[in-house]
Amino acid sequence: MPAVGSLLFLLDILLIVHAAKSGRFWPWAYVVLLLPGFGAAAYVLAELLPAWRGSVSGQKTERQIAKALDPTKRYRALKEAVEGAETIANRVALAEECLAIGKPDEAASLFGGIVGEPHGDEPMFFAGKARAELALGRPDEALVTLDELKRRWPHYNQAEAHLVYARSLDEAGRADQAEKEYRALANSYPGLEPTLRLARLLKKDGRRTEALSIAAEVVKRGRPEPPIRAQTKCPMARRSQEASEGLNDPRRTRSSSSKERIHAYRESEGKLPQNRGSDALVACRMTPDIVTLDRPLPEHRQAIFRLLDAFNDERTGFPDPVSPLAILLKEPEREAIIGGLWGVSYWRWLFVDLLFVPAAHRGQGLGTTLLNEAEAKARERGCIGVWLLSFSFQAPQFYQRLGYRPFGTIEDYPPGHNCTYLFKRLG
Numbered sequence: 546m547p548a549v550g551s552l553l554f555l556l557d558i559l560l561i562v563h564a565a566k567s568g569r570f571w572p573w574a575y576v577v578l579l580l581p582g583f584g585a586a587a588y589v590l591a592e593l594l595p596a597w598r599g600s601v602s603g604q605k606t607e608r609q610i611a612k613a614l615d616p617t618k619r620y621r622a623l624k625e626a627v628e629g630a631e632t633i634a635n636r637v638a639l640a641e642e643c644l645a646i647g648k649p650d651e652a653a654s655l656f657g658g659i660v661g662e663p664h665g666d667e668p669m670f671f672a673g674k675a676r677a678e679l680a681l682g683r684p685d686e687a688l689v690t691l692d693e694l695k696r697r698w699p700h701y702n703q704a705e706a707h708l709v710y711a712r713s714l715d716e717a718g719r720a721d722q723a724e725k726e727y728r729a730l731a732n733s734y735p736g737l738e739p740t741l742r743l744a745r746l747l748k749k750d751g752r753r754t755e756a757l758s759i760a761a762e763v764v765k766r767g768r769p770e771p772p773i774r775a776q777t778k779c780p781m782a783r784r785s786q787e788a789s790e791g792l793n794d795p796r797r798t799r800s801s802s803s804k805e806r807i808h809a810y811r812e813s814e815g816k817l818p819q820n821r822g823s824d825a826l827v828a829c830r831m832t833p834d835i836v837t838l839d840r841p842l843p844e845h846r847q848a849i850f851r852l853l854d855a856f857n858d859e860r861t862g863f864p865d866p867v868s869p870l871a872i873l874l875k876e877p878e879r880e881a882i883i884g885g886l887w888g889v890s891y892w893r894w895l896f897v898d899l900l901f902v903p904a905a906h907r908g909q910g911l912g913t914t915l916l917n918e919a920e921a922k923a924r925e926r927g928c929i930g931v932w933l934l935s936f937s938f939q940a941p942q943f944y945q946r947l948g949y950r951p952f953g954t955i956e957d958y959p960p961g962h963n964c965t966y967l968f969k970r971l972g
Contacts, residue, residue, distance in 0.1 A: 553582055560588050611862070619864045620646055626866045629926070633659055633670075638866045640673060641851070649680035668698045669844045672706040679709055684716040703844060704734045711739065715746060735833055737763060867891050868926060872918050874902065874911065886915040895923035897933035912940075916947060924971055932968040941965045 557577050564573040569592060577584035611618065623639040636655050643652035656674035659665035671694040678687040691710045694701065711726035724746055730739035740763060748756040838845065858864040867889055874884035884906070887899040897919060902911045923931055933949070935941040936959075941951070949967040958964045 553585070557581060557585055560585050564588065564592075616646060619858065620648075622864050623866055626868065630868045632869055633662070633664055635866045635868060637670070637673065638854075640677070644673075644677060644680060649677045653677035653681060666697075667843065668694050668701045668703070668706075669847055671697075672703060672709065675706070675709050675713070679713055679716070682716075684713040687713040688717060701844075703848075704730065708734060708739055712742065715742065720746060720750060861892075863892060865892050870895065870919060870922055872915050872922075874906070874915075884911075886919050888919055890923060890926050890928055893927055893929050895919065895926070895928045895931045897931060900933075912943060913947065916944075920969075920971060928971060930968055930970045932966065934964055934966045937963040937965070941967065944969075 560577050561570075561574045564570050564577070573584075573588050573592065577588055580587070620639070620642050623635065623642050627635045627639050636659055640652040640655035640659075643649065643655065653674065656670055656677055659670045660674055671690055675687040675690040675694070678684075678690060687709065691706065691713065694706070707726065707730055711723055711730060714720075714726060715723035724743065727739045727743035727746065731743060740759060744756040744759040747753070747759070854867075868891070870886075870888045870890060872886040873882050875881065876883055883903050884901045885899075886897060888895050888897040890896075897916070900912065900915060902915070920931055931949075933944065935944060944967050945951070947969070949969045951965050951967050953966040955964040
């Protein structure tokens with residue numbers, strides 16, 4: 546018991562010092578001192594634990610625990626979002642999550658439905674369908690999908706889709722064509738997967754010398770990095786490094802060296818990453834290429850958005866798919882769209898991106914009606930507020946009359962005018 550008392554006393558002293566250094570001396574030093582044990586527990590629960598949970602490491606640990614306890618939480622949230630609003634964006638997010646958690650059949654069904662719709666005629670959706678078909682072990686179907694993609698968009702060149710094409714050829718038994726595609730990807734793909742898949746293909750074909758040469762080249766590419774980082778940066782690169790370590794070691798016999806040089810490929814049979822996305826492989830490359838495009842394609846934005854969206858969900862622990870909203874003004878006779886509102890809800894806020902009423906119909910309360918309808922839809926989606934921006938030559942006063950409050954202004958944007966940001970919390 547004296548030992549326990551000494552430990553508690555030492556703990557109290559450490560917590561008092563911590564309270565003093567962190568600006569919490571009053572009243573916590575006295576609480577800890579006057580209530581031995583209970584005061585320390587109160588300080589930990591009231592101050593240290595919330596601070597740790599608010600830190601990056603604390604949040605990361607909590608997310609890892611939550612994912613381990615409930616690995617399908619994000620899947621269920623996305624499933625509910627699709628049931629509430631069956632938009633293409635929601636279904637794509639759900640399909641990507643299905644691929645991530647091992648539900649390729651559902652992903653294939655979702656992507657298959659999307660590509661059959663008028664607004665689903667985009668190359669990225671065909672590429673997603675092919676990834677799902679490959680994950681299902683149907684490489685021939687994936688090749689058909691990718692051939693259709695190439696026929697429709699002959700200039701489409703996306704590294705991940707190219708890798709899926711090469712892997713589909715490989716798994717379909719078309720080794721010569723797969724080798725050609727892997728070699729084409731080796732110098733352009735943001736990671737080592739095509740290079741190491743090529744090495745495995747060569748080894749399977751009995752060309753071990755070439756496979757070992759590729760392994761040595763992989764190690765050579767990684768040597769400028771610090772040794773610790775080079776050893777831990779990527780499991781696939783680490784296996785290649787281990788496989789080539791026998792090349793110049795005089796202590797090893799010729800036979801044992803040969804065995805060790807191919808050891809990595811025996812280990813990696815069937816264990817290569819199953820197309821988890823280029824973001825999972827970026828760490829395997831020392832420096833990414835920077836490419837500036839004056840005329841980017843829609844899929845360029847989508848690729849960046851997907852990576853950022855996954856990062857945001859991981860950091861916030863609040864997965865919430867982007868849900869578009871459109872409220873249109875149409876001419877009764879011609880069904881022509883003459884105005885309306887376009888917005889998007891995310892993280893329980895609706896952002897009104899566009900609002901337009903034609904001059905001939907202004908002064909009739911249509912702008913107010915559009916905004917009221919958008920607010921009603923935001924409430925249905927569980928949003929707690931609406932935000933937007935308006936330029937000084939538009940109608941910032943209109944929004945303020947409807948209860949929107951300005952929270953920021955950019956002057957001289959565009960030159961001679963101002964841009965005002967406004968928000969409104971929904972009751």
